[in-house]
Amino acid sequence: MAGMLLLSNGQAFTGQWHGISAEIQGEIVFYTGMTGYEEVLTDPSYKGQIIVFSYPLIGQYGFQIKHIQSEKIQAAGIVVSELYEGPVEKGAIPLAEFARGSNVPILSGVDTRSVIQTVREFGTMQSSMSSKETAPDHWQPLQTHFPAINWTNQEIMQAGAGSLHIGLIDFHYKSSILTELLKHNCKVSILPPTISTEALDNLQLDGLLFSNGPGDPAAFKHSFSVYRDWAERYPSFGICLGHQVLASAFGAKTAKLSYGHRGANHPVMNVKTGHVSMSSQNHSYVVEEKSIEQTPLAVLYTNVNDGSIEGLYHPSLSVTTVQFHPEAAPGPAEHLELFSKFLSTVQQKKKVKIHA
Numbered sequence: 001m002a003g004m005l006l007l008s009n010g011q012a013f014t015g016q017w018h019g020i021s022a023e024i025q026g027e028i029v030f031y032t033g034m035t036g037y038e039e040v041l042t043d044p045s046y047k048g049q050i051i052v053f054s055y056p057l058i059g060q061y062g063f064q065i066k067h068i069q070s071e072k073i074q075a076a077g078i079v080v081s082e083l084y085e086g087p088v089e090k091g092a093i094p095l096a097e098f099a100r101g102s103n104v105p106i107l108s109g110v111d112t113r114s115v116i117q118t119v120r121e122f123g124t125m126q127s128s129m130s131s132k133e134t135a136p137d138h139w140q141p142l143q144t145h146f147p148a149i150n151w152t153n154q155e156i157m158q159a160g161a162g163s164l165h166i167g168l169i170d171f172h173y174k175s176s177i178l179t180e181l182l183k184h185n186c187k188v189s190i191l192p193p194t195i196s197t198e199a200l201d202n203l204q205l206d207g208l209l210f211s212n213g214p215g216d217p218a219a220f221k222h223s224f225s226v227y228r229d230w231a232e233r234y235p236s237f238g239i240c241l242g243h244q245v246l247a248s249a250f251g252a253k254t255a256k257l258s259y260g261h262r263g264a265n266h267p268v269m270n271v272k273t274g275h276v277s278m279s280s281q282n283h284s285y286v287v288e289e290k291s292i293e294q295t296p297l298a299v300l301y302t303n304v305n306d307g308s309i310e311g312l313y314h315p316s317l318s319v320t321t322v323q324f325h326p327e328a329a330p331g332p333a334e335h336l337e338l339f340s341k342f343l344s345t346v347q348q349k350k351k352v353k354i355h356a
């Protein structure tokens with residue numbers, strides 16, 4: 001069955017449709033990593049977006065449950081040059097089948113290079129994927145605020161039984177972040193971002209991890225003063241959306257990049273040491289450099305390609321944030337040590353508290 005990707009600037013791309021007949025809309029974004037589609041497609045930060053893969057063949061190793069970052073594909077649609085439909089490893093689920101199970105369509109045979117060139121030129125924009133090869137009746141506005149689907153019942157889930165108790169502020173976290181905390185012998189309470197300070201304090205946490213998540217960090221602006229209070233009292237670590245939210249909580253401003261960073265080889269520089277390392281990234285929003293001056297925060301990492309802010313720290317509090325993904329799922333694992341660093345700070349603070 002034929003299908004079409006239509007960008008809101010009017011450019012159309014045809015291909016073969018896989019999945020039930022439908023018309024969906026979502027922000028068009030592109031991912032440049034050569035591997036990692038399992039982690040990318042199930043990463044909740046891609047919620048509602050249509051992902052174009054620059055690597056020309058996608059699906060060749062199927063889907064393995066151990067690699068997924070949430071229970072299903074979170075992207076709204078998938079656009080590839082060639083969809084691999086042959087046999088996959090024992091225990092893996094073919095991509096087309098996994099996508100059908102998540103009710104997410106795939107458009108294959110697309111000139112993805114040309115789509116990506118357009119997005120690089122005009123920026124991310126609303127797009128539609130349709131099995132009818134027709135334009136949508138009306139364009140929906142880009143979704144930038146994601147309702148608190150999982151948080152309405154305010155339930156606190158717990159995992160692990162380790163000695164350090166970490167509150168994972170759940171802006172729709174990737175499971176690899178939880179896995180890293182559990183590997184480091186933590187007990188983790190997964191908390192709705194709307195939890196009251198009283199309920200948070202009652203948990204007697206040792207530290208907080210502000211997770212990744214979809215959309216615009218400004219969606220949480222009503223809680224910024226609350227988050228600042230938490231970060232001033234608990235050792236805190238922010239990842240991606242968590243970094244943006246914490247920076248905003250301390251008074252920084254965020255802006256949207258034209259087409260964002262989505263890939264597995266973005267070089268970042270630690271400005272304290274000058275050391276350059278590769279990072280995994282998935283974001284559109286960034287903390288505006290100029291606005292850092294109005295905060296007590298200082299820059300820890302910058303992006304080598306475009307100079308944008310990639311990480312911050314508080315000179316007198318245990319607060320560190322990174323725009324990239326140290327949990328490396330997918331991507332280079334060279335920033336995994338940030339979890340150990342964060343947790344050793346948490347451990348030290350806990351000792352001080354006990355002896356006080």
Ligand SMILES: NC(=O)CC[C@H](N)C(=O)O
Nearest residue numbers: 212213215240241284285
């Ligand atoms: N991976 C993330 O947490 C993404 C953060 C935010 N939604 C952005 O696009 O910038």
